[in-house]
Amino acid sequence: MEIQRPRGTRDFLPGEMAKRRYIESRLREAAKRWGYGEIKTPTFEHIELFTLKSGEGILGEIYNFKDKGDREIALRPELTAPVVRMYVEELQRSPKPLKFYYFDNCFRYERPQKGRFREFFQFGVEIIGSSRPESDAEVIALAVEMLKSAGVRGDLHVGHLGIVRTLLKDIQPEHQNKIMRLVDKKDDKGLEQFLDEINAPFEMRGRLFRLIGLHGVNALQEARELTGDIEAMSQFEALLDLLDVYGLEYQVDLGIARGLDYYTGMVFEIYCEGLGAQNQVCGGGSYRLAQLFGGEDTPSTGYAIGFDRVMEICQAVPEMEKxxxxxxxxxxxxxxxxxxxxxxxxxxxxxxxxxxxxxxxxxxxxxxxxxxxxxxxxxxxxxxxxxxxxxxxxxxxxxxxxxxxxxxxx
RNA sequence: GCCUGGGUGGGGUAGCUGGUCAUCCUAUGGGACUGUGGAUCCUACGACUCGGGUUCGAAUCCCGACCCGGGCCCCA
Structure with a gap:
């Protein structure tokens, strides 16, 4: 065998493709029925689109190259930034909310392992123009619905960054980010160490630790006691109320930080068994990126489903065609x-x-x-x-x- | 980038305490069978991931690269 496929890429044979297309169509159907329209953005973009959003640090994980016009180009490592770029570039004046879905391949230069490849597929949804709990709830409900239609059951965790951020408001932004990162990793020791380092107020530390440790039925009530009457808390309560209306099962988890700094409010993740270390099949939240890309400040909410991970565990099987x-x-x-x-x-x-x-x-x-x-x-x-x-x-x-x-x- | 286990025909395997044409199953092509399918038989095809090293001799031992699995970092 002379030439092999590059590391972390895959060939899909007819049997596998039939299954993938089947699952894809189930996800598509769900998105369509909820009123979302399909969009497609380029496979490659100017590299700034991604460094602006995620920082220079991600360069190591990006497939990039200089084209013949000497432009720095990147194969898209994800699809949220391109969608927002598209919105800013040509859709700012269209009636809100905008509801999009997409299904495409993305590229990241990472070490492959179970459920992780260098070329992988994301199925995502974004709703642009609303900052209300209704849109947050709809997006979460749609995510659950899509996974269900693909025959996947997962644990839904919902959090809200505004709550923890409010608690941290007197700390410098860089320190805040570092703290969020440690919180997301559930690295309590590291967190304690860092708080020592920056001399965080003792009283705040206690509240932080109790807040991120909350779970169970009383989580919300205790959270409110810890934070007082703040805007983010009210939003979060309204959101959870709506999730109940949708009939969703979820766990409150204020420790979700999604690793990134641009999420502003609701965040959620869905985990599944049978995937080894990469057990997150879906993640998303509300964010504000439009401004960063030169547009007006616009609230958005979205998520991406790791399609390959869904394929790994999904039960749905297409019937063979006659x-x-x-x-x-x-x-x-x-x-x-x-x-x-x-x-x-x-x-x-x-x-x-x-x-x-x-x-x-x-x-x-x-x-x-x-x-x-x-x-x-x-x-x-x-x-x-x-x-x-x-x-x-x-x-x-x-x-x-x-x-x-x-x-x-x- | 780091740690760890592993790479033998298309798939699954034996050999791996160095030494006859590298084993077996299966799949695939052709034939026995000139108008009726899962069987049988015959035949063809086809592998030691690659490169160095040790040795008279390497699939086998050593080193490196590549690839795969699992984990760490990261996870947009």
């Missing part, structure tokens, strides 16, 4: 081609292209799991008919081509 094989003899090959062409208007039809003998053609039909075989022989043609053989029962009857077509398109 297929038939037209078999013929040396002296009826041409007639058979014409008949196959007609039958293809109604059913998935194969015809021999290997110059095989009659018997081997039937054997092949058996190998590929054909439900029927249409026999085109001299005897049949003389009668103006063909023979339709049921591969399950072995029975066979003489029919006109039209009758066969009718029978098989059921």
């Amino acid at each position: 297929r038939i094989v037209v078999v013929s003899f040396e002296d009826t090959r041409k007639e058979a081609i014409v008949i196959a062409k007609k039958l293809r208007e109604h059913v998935l039809t194969y015809i021999d292209v290997m110059g095989r003998k009659f018997k081997d053609q039937i054997s092949y039909a058996n190998t590929i799991g054909a439900s029927h075989v249409v026999i085109v022989g001299k005897n049949e043609l003389d009668a103006g008919k063909v023979a339709l053989k049921d591969m399950k029962t072995g029975e066979q009857e003489l029919l006109a081509v039209e009758e066969v077509a009718e029978r098989l398109s059921e």
Whole structure:
């Protein structure tokens, strides 16, 4: 084997593709029914789009190159930034809210492991123009719905960055970010150490630790006691209230930080078993990126589903399409081609292209799991008919081509 | 970038305490079978991931690279 596919990439064979397309269509259907329109952005963008959003630090994980015009180009490592760029570039004046979905490949230069590849696929949704809990709730509900339609069950964790941020408001922004990162990692020791380092007020530290440790039915109430009457808390309460209306099961988790600095309010993640260390199949939240890309400040909410991870664990299986094989003899090959062409208007039809003998053609039909075989022989043609053989029962009857077509398109 | 386990025909394997044509199963192509399918038989095809080193001799031992699995970092 001389040339292999690059590391972290995959080939998808017909069997696998059938399954992927099936799951993809389930996700698409869900997004469409909820009123989201499909969009597509370029495979590559100016690299600033991603460094602006995520910092220079991500350069190490980006596939980038200089094009012949000396422009720094990056293969998209994710799709939220391109969508917002698209919005700022051509949709700022359109009626709100804007609801988009997308399904595309992304590229990251990372060490591959279970559920992680260098070329991977994200199915995402963004709603632009609303900062209300209604849109946050809708987005979360849609995420759950999509996974459900793909046959995946997961644990939904919901948090709100505004709450922890409010608690940290007297701390310098850089320190805040560092703290959020440690919180997200659930690295309590590291967090304590860092708070020591920056001499964080003792009283605040206690509240922070209690806040991020909250869970269970009383979490919300205790959170309110810890934070007092703040805007973020009210928003969060309204959101959870709506999630109940949607009938969702969730866990309050104020320790979610999503690793990034641009999320502003609600954040959520969905975890699944059976994926090893990469157990997050979906993540998202509300954010404000439009301004960063030169547009007006616009609230948005969205998420991305790790499509490859869904494929890894999903239960849904497409049913195999019915297929038939037209078999013929040396002296009826041409007639058979014409008949196959007609039958293809109604059913998935194969015809021999290997110059095989009659018997081997039937054997092949058996190998590929054909439900029927249409026999085109001299005897049949003389009668103006063909023979339709049921591969399950072995029975066979003489029919006109039209009758066969009718029978098989059921 | 780091740690860890592993790479033998298309798939699955034996050999791996160095030494006959590298084993077996399966898949695939052709044939036995000139108008009827999962069987059988024959035949063809096809592998030691790559590069160095040790040795008279390496699939086997050593080193490196590449790739795969799992984990760490990261996870937009």
